[in-house]
Amino acid sequence: MDERQIVGKPASAGYAAGPVALLSQTAGAPRTGGDRDIEMGALDSAVAAAIDDLSPLAAKAEGDGADIIAFQIAMLEDRALVQPAYADIEAGLSADEAWRRALDRQISDYESSADDYFRARATDLTDIRGRVLAALTGVKADAPLPAGAILVGEDLTPSRFLSTDWSRGGGIVLTRGSASSHVATLARARGVPMIVGAPLDLGKLASGTQALLDGENATLWLNPAPSTVHSLTGREGATAAVRIEEDERRLLPAATADGTAIGVYANISDLGEIASFDIGGFHGVGLVRTEFLFGRGSRLPSEDEQYVAYRGLAEWARGKPVTIRTLDAGADKPIPGLTLAQETNPFLGLRGVRLSLARPDVFRVQLRALCRAAVHGAIEIMLPMVSVPGEVEQARRYLREEAQALSALGVAYREPSLGIMVEVPAAAIAIERFDADFFSIGSNDLTQYVMAAARDDSAVGSLNDPMDPAVLRLIAQVAAHAKATNRKASLCGDAAAEPTYIESLLRAGLRVLSIAPAALGRVKEAIARVDLSRSAT
Amino acid sequence: MNDKIAELSATLANPLGLHARPSVKLTRLAKTFASEIEMRPAGEETWIDAKSIVKVMAVKATKGVILQFRAKGSDADEALAALKALVLRGFAEDPGLSEQTEPLNG
Numbered sequence: 001m002d003e004r005q006i007v008g009k010p011a012s013a014g015y016a017a018g019p020v021a022l023l024s025q026t027a028g029a030p031r032t033g034g035d036r037d038i039e040m041g042a043l044d045s046a047v048a049a050a051i052d053d054l055s056p057l058a059a060k061a062e063g064d065g066a067d068i069i070a071f072q073i074a075m076l077e078d079r080a081l082v083q084p085a086y087a088d089i090e091a092g093l094s095a096d097e098a099w100r101r102a103l104d105r106q107i108s109d110y111e112s113s114a115d116d117y118f119r120a121r122a123t124d125l126t127d128i129r130g131r132v133l134a135a136l137t138g139v140k141a142d143a144p145l146p147a148g149a150i151l152v153g154e155d156l157t158p159s160r161f162l163s164t165d166w167s168r169g170g171g172i173v174l175t176r177g178s179a180s181s182h183v184a185t186l187a188r189a190r191g192v193p194m195i196v197g198a199p200l201d202l203g204k205l206a207s208g209t210q211a212l213l214d215g216e217n218a219t220l221w222l223n224p225a226p227s228t229v230h231s232l233t234g235r236e237g238a239t240a241a242v243r244i245e246e247d248e249r250r251l252l253p254a255a256t257a258d259g260t261a262i263g264v265y266a267n268i269s270d271l272g273e274i275a276s277f278d279i280g281g282f283h284g285v286g287l288v289r290t291e292f293l294f295g296r297g298s299r300l301p302s303e304d305e306q307y308v309a310y311r312g313l314a315e316w317a318r319g320k321p322v323t324i325r326t327l328d329a330g331a332d333k334p335i336p337g338l339t340l341a342q343e344t345n346p347f348l349g350l351r352g353v354r355l356s357l358a359r360p361d362v363f364r365v366q367l368r369a370l371c372r373a374a375v376h377g378a379i380e381i382m383l384p385m386v387s388v389p390g391e392v393e394q395a396r397r398y399l400r401e402e403a404q405a406l407s408a409l410g411v412a413y414r415e416p417s418l419g420i421m422v423e424v425p426a427a428a429i430a431i432e433r434f435d436a437d438f439f440s441i442g443s444n445d446l447t448q449y450v451m452a453a454a455r456d457d458s459a460v461g462s463l464n465d466p467m468d469p470a471v472l473r474l475i476a477q478v479a480a481h482a483k484a485t486n487r488k489a490s491l492c493g494d495a496a497a498e499p500t501y502i503e504s505l506l507r508a509g510l511r512v513l514s515i516a517p518a519a520l521g522r523v524k525e526a527i528a529r530v531d532l533s534r535s536a537t
Numbered sequence: 538m539n540d541k542i543a544e545l546s547a548t549l550a551n552p553l554g555l556h557a558r559p560s561v562k563l564t565r566l567a568k569t570f571a572s573e574i575e576m577r578p579a580g581e582e583t584w585i586d587a588k589s590i591v592k593v594m595a596v597k598a599t600k601g602v603i604l605q606f607r608a609k610g611s612d613a614d615e616a617l618a619a620l621k622a623l624v625l626r627g628f629a630e631d632p633g634l635s636e637q638t639e640p641l642n643g
Contacts, residue, residue, distance in 0.1 A: 071560070121557065
């Protein structure tokens with residue numbers, strides 16, 4: 001086979017070598033159908049297998065999660081769900097096609113409901129559809145993607161990324177996708193090489209094809225020639241040397257050339273990440289995304305599960321501050337059974353703290369777990385997507401009530417300080433209205449909302465610029481307000497880890513940056529090059 | 538056969554209406570009776586099988602809707618009395634409690 005070279009757009013740096021694993025193929029091959037009795041039998045066993053998969057979850061689940069699973073099982077057990085598929089099989093369709101049609105009708109029926117609650121049930125039906133389809137096509141629904149492989153497909157969901165084992169290397173090549181998508185952020189945090197917009201014909205690519213991936217130069221080689229492998233392996237060695245050099249800089253104090261101290265904090269997206277680095281080089285954790293606890297399986301995490309996770313983080317941080325963001329679901333981070341399935345514009349919809357305030361039953365559990373874990377370390381709570389002061393006030397009321405409830409029960413707790421993400425322009429513009437204990441600028445969302453240019457749309461990528469004067473002016477305003485009122489202001493978006501942006505961010509008045517752990521060396525190096533005693537060049 | 542036919546109605550009072558959890562409870566309870574049990578929201582023509590969660594959920598009954606039940610069989614009266622009690626106590630586990638787990642402002 002001849003070597004082929006494909007160039008896309010860079011999304012996450014690094015090198016990977018391994019076999020191609022096609023993402024579409026992990027969904028299983030379609031059945032050919034033919035024999036009606038065999039197809040009927042296959043559908044029955046697939047439904048039974050889906051119930052078997054769910055039953056142990058139902059036994060473990062609590063509260064809302066248990067209700068969701070009980071509902072899904074009850075639906076699967078109801079013959080009325082399968083009957084339309086039987087009729088289609090009778091008419092000659094394969095079991096998977098018949099099932100898909102039957103469920104698609106159900107799903108569109110729920111999606112067309114005027115009631116938010118019933119509309120959201122479409123997600124449960126989608127879940128059920130997927131489970132049975134997976135059983136029909138011989139793939140486990142939650143089957144992890146192969147470790148060490150280069151995953152190639154149209155797009156990849158954040159939950160698929162999180163359920164993949166990246167400890168043995170591997171990379172991501174997407175024909176669509178965007179460097180500013182949620183999954184690209186995750187890839188950079190994990191150091192997984194990733195390219196997007198790769199001009200590949202997926203239909204002509206086979207799983208198992210040997211491939212090399214260079215994330216920085218956005219290049220994929222298929223069937224690479226030995227000379228290509230050799231030159232790239234050499235470069236991999238070179239980056240390893242650069243990494244060690246960066247590592248040596250990790251423990252240096254973070255300060256500019258003129259001696260201004262800068263706080264450098266870590267962003268954590270998953271508990272699995274804390275095993276891979278030491279908190280030593282950081283002043284603390286500026287952002288813990290808690291979505292990793294939610295949306296695994298079909299149930300929501302219990303208070304105790306959350307408590308154990310938060311306590312583990314607090315103890316790992318050895319007394320350094322750990323800012324935990326409350327659930328930021330919605331928009332590009334859907335959670336079955338919680339977020340709304342069919343919003344016309346999810347990025348302007350029920351997401352972040354808006355969803356938490358709409359679902360206090362879920363929100364209060366998280367606040368209670370955080371109050372309990374705060375006994376074990378310097379936990380701070382941060383609210384995402386705050387738009388008006390009333391949201392902070394309502395969240396603070398819930399926090400107080402949960403703390404008081406724990407106190408009344410005699411449970412050990414501490415009420416953490418409560419800060420906000422500044423990512424909605426309304427909050428950045430009128431920042432003085434917000435009674436928050438600290439501010440953290442979410443530059444990814446702030447940029448896309450200020451510039452009205454989506455993060456994941458490459459066609460407007462040049463507009464999605466965190467260095468635009470309009471965005472920088474808002475950042476400067478938030479930093480100035482925080483300084484005047486003696487509160488902490490940090491920036492925790494991807495911009496904080498981009499060496500070429502750091503001087504502008506520091507000149508805008510920021511003194512705290514929160515970054516993906518892998519970027520520590522290069523960020524400290526970039527900080528050291530800035531001289532704030534001289535005017536900008 | 539000592540088949541009886543009985544009919545009665547009850548108003549849905551819980552905030553989210555006949556959603557997933559109440560539907561699971563309603564169909565589970567209905568299945569404990571031998572009688573054929575059907576239901577419909579008042580004003581609808583078609584009766585649906587009260588033992589089928591697919592059909593019960595498809596009604597998408599919201600708060601305030603009046604549900605009509607009818608049952609045919611040896612335990613028709615008991616079935617309807619039990620179903621009405623379940624609806625009237627807002628689908629709570631125990632008689633006397635109303636459903637506490639709804640979102641407070643939802």
